[in-house]
Amino acid sequence: MFTTTVKKSNTMKHLSILLFLAITANLFSQESHFNTKKGYAAEGYDVVSYFMQKAEKGDKKFTAEYDSVKYKFSSKEHLETFQKAPEKYAPQYGGYCAYAIGLKSEKVSVDPKTFEIRDGKLYLFYNSWGTNTLKLWKEEGAEKLQKQADINWQKITEE
DSSP states (O other), X not given: OHHHHXXXXXXXXXXXXXXXXXXXHHHHHHHTTSOOGGGSXXXXXXXXXXXXXXXXXXXXXXXXXXXXXXXXXXXXHHHHHHHHOHHHHSOGGGGSBHHHHHHHOOOOOOEEEEEEEETTEEEEEOEETTEEHHHXXXXXXXXXHHHHHHHHHHHHHXX
């Protein structure tokens, strides 16, 4: 009788731990779909400024949250512009390198000064140690890589 009670207790304990891990893993996997290096999308750069072909650092005075991600802006006007249509300004692929998502389905950090506006959307790229993935993106066929990145990102976000 004692053995049966201990086995049931251990089984319940294991189930509880498994349930906790499953819930925790799910929460972390959702959070990891966004590149929030330095605590903000685009490493704190103003995502509205990219649409003016500038990479401007945001200011802590002008912040917003969209889809559980914090954003900084260089001005009150940019903050208000973002708030009217945040989905337009949010970087594609959670702010990870578009080239890496398209080529290998890998989440790679970016250089927030290396970007492209394509079809009205913001794409960010890795640019360090002599590797500029924006240049590779263009040379290897941006349209093809973008289509593959869309497919890969869908798979990543479903995991």
